[in-house]
Amino acid sequence: MSGWLLKQLVPTDENPISRDVKDVVAMNLNVDWKKFAYGIMSDQDIERIDLDNRTVYEKCFEMLNKWTESNPYEITNAILKLKLNEMQRRDILMDIADKVPSFGRVKFPDEPTRSYEEPRQPQQPQQPQQPQQPARQENLYERDGGNKEFYVTDLSLRDTDELATKLDVTYGAGISNWKNVAHELIGRDSELFYQIKDLDLHYYGGGNPALEFFKQLAMKEPDVTIRQFQSICKEFQRMDMSLYIDQKLSNNLDGFVRDLQSQHKERLASYMNLNIPGVYDWEMFADEYGFNRQQINLMRAALKEGGSFSPTKKLVELLQQSRPLTTLDEIKRACAKLGRNDVVLVLNKAIEKKKQRMT
Numbered sequence: 001m002s003g004w005l006l007k008q009l010v011p012t013d014e015n016p017i018s019r020d021v022k023d024v025v026a027m028n029l030n031v032d033w034k035k036f037a038y039g040i041m042s043d044q045d046i047e048r049i050d051l052d053n054r055t056v057y058e059k060c061f062e063m064l065n066k067w068t069e070s071n072p073y074e075i076t077n078a079i080l081k082l083k084l085n086e087m088q089r090r091d092i093l094m095d096i097a098d099k100v101p102s103f104g105r106v107k108f109p110d111e112p113t114r115s116y117e118e119p120r121q122p123q124q125p126q127q128p129q130q131p132q133q134p135a136r137q138e139n140l141y142e143r144d145g146g147n148k149e150f151y152v153t154d155l156s157l158r159d160t161d162e163l164a165t166k167l168d169v170t171y172g173a174g175i176s177n178w179k180n181v182a183h184e185l186i187g188r189d190s191e192l193f194y195q196i197k198d199l200d201l202h203y204y205g206g207g208n209p210a211l212e213f214f215k216q217l218a219m220k221e222p223d224v225t226i227r228q229f230q231s232i233c234k235e236f237q238r239m240d241m242s243l244y245i246d247q248k249l250s251n252n253l254d255g256f257v258r259d260l261q262s263q264h265k266e267r268l269a270s271y272m273n274l275n276i277p278g279v280y281d282w283e284m285f286a287d288e289y290g291f292n293r294q295q296i297n298l299m300r301a302a303l304k305e306g307g308s309f310s311p312t313k314k315l316v317e318l319l320q321q322s323r324p325l326t327t328l329d330e331i332k333r334a335c336a337k338l339g340r341n342d343v344v345l346v347l348n349k350a351i352e353k354k355k356q357r358m359t
Contacts, residue, residue: 218258
């Protein structure tokens with residue numbers, strides 16, 4: 001059981017797994033990398049990684065990259081901690097905590113009580129204070145040449161259509177598409193993470209049956225409050241879910257689960273969809289609320305089918321609504337960083353057309 005570990009999870013455990021953390025894991029996992037990979041990727045992928053890389057470190061690092069890239073919005077520090085604990089590789093968890101302090105140190109149940117000191121950072125010499133520059137007033141026009149700053153809201157339907165022809169296509173390993181650009185733009189904005197994930201599910205198919213559980217629960221038990229649901233989370237030792245409720249829903253604990261906003265349902269559903277031995281998942285919650293096996297099987301089958309819409313167009317709409325001040329230069333930099341200079345050319349073309357219309 002991993003209940004004791006779930007109780008120790010903190011908000012930073014929702015962060016994506018950083019390159020530094022992957023490096024420590026790859027240095028320590030050694031021949032156990034295949035054991036780690038089984039269950040999270042296909043045998044064909046494991047064999048390809050084994051053949052394409054020479055050293056064990058390279059094999060392990062590519063395996064970790066492929067795993068995290070498959071779903072960067074859900075594969076977080078918390079999932080890595082649970083996975084390493086399941087493999088009984090406490091040594092790696094301790095080494096990560098030593099080398100990447102932000103990862104957090106895990107206190108094991110059978111570990112003797114002792115106090116830990118975080119490694120001290122070398123003190124930097126104090127730099128002479130620079131004179132403070134006067135705050136720059138926001139201006140749509142730069143001084144050098146009077147060039148207008150263009151935003152994502154300036155993209156026309158035709159511009160968006162051209163971007164979609166470039167970014168919707170999945171070319172294969174090593175070539176970034178719309179989802180990589182989205183991840184680059186939104187950084188660690190966890191709320192947008194889950195909206196991007198939903199676009200991915202609709203486009204490629206698949207889904208989360210835990211969302212169907214919430215839908216059925218609203219019909220079967222419409223009077224279940226958030227407070228009552230949180231008590232079940234605590235009973236099941238799902239402190240990750242309880243922590244999220246405390247952070248995001250503490251002002252509405254007496255509200256009904258059926259009235260939860262979609263973003264909160266999606267986040268809780270993602271937590272409930274974990275497939276880790278010893279961790280209570282959505283099926284256990286469904287059983288707790290009296291759903292029979294046939295009803296649970298129907299929930300499991302209620303997955304989204306692949307759609308025909310353009311995820312790039314939906315991404316642009318999402319940015320226009322949630323991040324309207326995202327500049328086209330920011331999007332260009334993200335695409336250039338990902339090696340998609342063909343998309344940069346499309347954006348340059350769109351900007352030039354808008355400049356010509358202004359003259």
